[in-house]
Amino acid sequence: MLRVYNTLSRTKEPFEPVHEGKVGIYLCGPTVYKPSHIGHMVGPVIFDAVKRYLAYSGYDVTLVVNVTDVDDKLIAESQRRGVPMAQLAAEMTTDYMNNLEALGVDAIDHFPRCTETMDEIIEFTRTLIEKGFAYEARGDVYFEVGKCPGYGKLSHRGIEATQGDGGGMAERKRAGADFALWKSAKPDEPSWPSPWGPGRPGWHIECSAMSRKLLGETFDVHGGGLDLMFPHHENEIAQSECCHGRPMARYWMHNGLMQAGSEVGKVGGRHTRAAEGDLASQEIGKISKSKGSEPFRDLLKQFSGETIRFFVLSTHYRRPIDFSEQRLREVETGMDTFHRFFKRFERVMGCNYYNIETPKRINEWDFPRDGHPFLLAVTKRSANFLSCMDDDFNTGGAIGELFELVRLLNKYVDDENLEEPENRTSDNLQKLRIGAKRLRELASTLGLFRNPPQESSGSGDDELTGKLMELLIELRAESRRKKDFATADQIRNRLTEIGVVLEDRPGGTDWSRK
RNA sequence: GGCGCCGUAGCCAAGUGGCUAAGGCAGCGGAUUGCAAAUCCGCCAUCGUGGGUUCGACUCCCACCGGCGCCUCCA
Numbered sequence A: 001m002l003r004v005y006n007t008l009s010r011t012k013e014p015f016e017p018v019h020e021g022k023v024g025i026y027l028c029g030p031t032v033y034k035p036s037h038i039g040h041m042v043g044p045v046i047f048d049a050v051k052r053y054l055a056y057s058g059y060d061v062t063l064v065v066n067v068t069d070v071d072d073k074l075i076a077e078s079q080r081r082g083v084p085m086a087q088l089a090a091e092m093t094t095d096y097m098n099n100l101e102a103l104g105v106d107a108i109d110h111f112p113r114c115t116e117t118m119d120e121i122i123e124f125t126r127t128l129i130e131k132g133f134a135y136e137a138r139g140d141v142y143f144e145v146g147k148c149p150g151y152g153k154l155s156h157r158g159i160e161a162t163q164g165d166g167g168g169m170a171e172r173k174r175a176g177a178d179f180a181l182w183k184s185a186k187p188d189e190p191s192w193p194s195p196w197g198p199g200r201p202g203w204h205i206e207c208s209a210m211s212r213k214l215l216g217e218t219f220d221v222h223g224g225g226l227d228l229m230f231p232h233h234e235n236e237i238a239q240s241e242c243c244h245g246r247p248m249a250r251y252w253m254h255n256g257l258m259q260a261g262s263e264v265g266k267v268g269g270r271h272t273r274a275a276e277g278d279l280a281s282q283e284i285g286k287i288s289k290s291k292g293s294e295p296f297r298d299l300l301k302q303f304s305g306e307t308i309r310f311f312v313l314s315t316h317y318r319r320p321i322d323f324s325e326q327r328l329r330e331v332e333t334g335m336d337t338f339h340r341f342f343k344r345f346e347r348v349m350g351c352n353y354y355n356i357e358t359p360k361r362i363n364e365w366d367f368p369r370d371g372h373p374f375l376l377a378v379t380k381r382s383a384n385f386l387s388c389m390d391d392d393f394n395t396g397g398a399i400g401e402l403f404e405l406v407r408l409l410n411k412y413v414d415d416e417n418l419e420e421p422e423n424r425t426s427d428n429l430q431k432l433r434i435g436a437k438r439l440r441e442l443a444s445t446l447g448l449f450r451n452p453p454q455e456s457s458g459s460g461d462d463e464l465t466g467k468l469m470e471l472l473i474e475l476r477a478e479s480r481r482k483k484d485f486a487t488a489d490q491i492r493n494r495l496t497e498i499g500v501v502l503e504d505r506p507g508g509t510d511w512s513r514k
Numbered sequence B: 001g002g003c004g005c006c007g008u009a010g011c012c013a014a015g016u017g018g019c020u021a022a023g024g025c026a027g028c029g030g031a032u033u034g035c036a037a038a039u040c041c042g043c044c045a046u047c048g049u050g051g052g053u054u055c056g057a058c059u060c061c062c063a064c065c066g067g068c069g070c071c072u073c074c075a
Helices: A038-056 A072-081 A085-102 A118-130 A205-215 A226-244 A276-280 A305-313 A325-349 A373-390 A395-415 A426-445 A463-481 A485-497
Strands: A003-006 A011-014 A022-027 A060-065 A134-137 A140-143 A179-184 A199-201 A219-225 A249-255 A258-260 A321-323 A500-505 A508-513
Touching: A003 A249, A022 A038, A022 A205, A038 A060, A038 A085, A038 A219, A038 A249, A038 A258, A038 A305, A038 A426, A060 A205, A072 A085, A085 A305, A118 A134, A118 A140, A118 A179, A118 A199, A118 A205, A118 A226, A140 A226, A179 A226, A205 A219, A205 A226, A219 A226, A226 A249, A305 A325, A305 A395, A325 A395, A325 A426, A373 A395, A373 A426, A395 A426, A463 A485, A463 A500, A463 A508, A485 A500
Parallel strands: A022 A060, A022 A219, A219 A249, A258 A321
Antiparallel strands: A003 A011, A134 A140, A140 A179, A179 A199, A500 A508
16 A cells, blocks of 8 residues: 655655546656756656656556746846857756656656746636736736635745745735736846736746646646745645645655765765765755756766666655765665676576566566465565555665565575576576566666666677687686686786776676776 | 754664664675685674653654754755
């Protein structure tokens, strides 16, 4: 039974979608005015995994992530750079999409743009005026917070605590807490025609309009970073619920924010065991435009998207996570265990791990329960994995079970001595396949290990390198046969120095980089 | 000041009112190996501090200390 933590109630609640078997998720996406940094990627990675798991659990899931391509920051940046806003937005949207692709985030169904939702936004705004929840003031339209019963129920604030007069427009508002639905355009600003004159949407209204357009008046999950809870989400609720007279979303899920030490941005450098006191003294804080942080695409030069994905999912989504390159390196080391097993699987089975077909839905489990200890252990760990995920998407705990699964698989290969071809039987191969399949199936729900990592493609090295390695390995094998270990070790040591690792196995010697 | 979060081994990180407190990284010992690498086995925590509730708390309550977020169109 899946349980989800709902910010509205501050408790974990049983998950019951509005329409049986279907789930609609809306996630607040980026304002595309600058290249995205790692903080922007946390939400997409988490909700991509949430969707995968829900789909695996049997739901028909629709995931929507909006792209804000009209906004004050966008206008400011386009003026600063002397580039049309639409062009800037297009560039930054491409950057964002590339980053998502690198992370393996491909479960998002719709990316509505603000500029493409203008009719709905205007319509929404007009309805709010008609219903008396909003008022026009010299070309602006404001939502009247005082008219909205229950305002503040998400962030648990009273209206009196929600002052903040924006920038200079306070005198047009009836109350300080009122917020803009529509902003009149200054002469040099991009604008869209409206019943109130040329202007652009306020920050919050697009989400209300888009979510209704794509998911309906009441949908299942609304997600976003913790920092958006107030005022953004609070205002979305006010707009949508006053307009529709019914709940906007059943579950509000807020992810913790990525934090960064002063280390962020320092690429490369020494990474020998960092001195103990070093980390403690670092200033930790939220990643934001003011603190600055490197564009995500630059981080991708150092770490694979999958490493970053693994890193993000290794912590529970509601908790803050500290970014550090050292951490990422450690994650890489951990992931190697999986990648090595996948190669091992291929050696033993003669077929590619990444080609194993896995069930898309949990009810398609086809696990023989014949009481074999290995299979029983695999089943136990698989069940634990599901329990973790069912408990408010505890991806950290689930990943722990994944490690247990690889251990079990490696142990089985060891115990059965499957590196030696003569020990392979259809029975033990079959069991190994079943176990590996389960690992792949579960990891897929987190979006992990779906495709081979870049490095291990083998084709990355040219033909000459391959031939030369073959030669060296052959020479070394010859030396070993003659018990000339000095020469054999010299070859291996020299190769280690240049970043090539040799591994001797029953079937021969393998080499790999790094 | 208001609202809220967090403090589990050297580091990261799950979890739980009583059963061996997951897992990862690092480290140590062992099996394996000509030696390695990889893999496997084993070792490595009384859960910030002080009270309280309870037959029993790391888990619930209170206080304190320490770290952090929002209250500013920052995911």
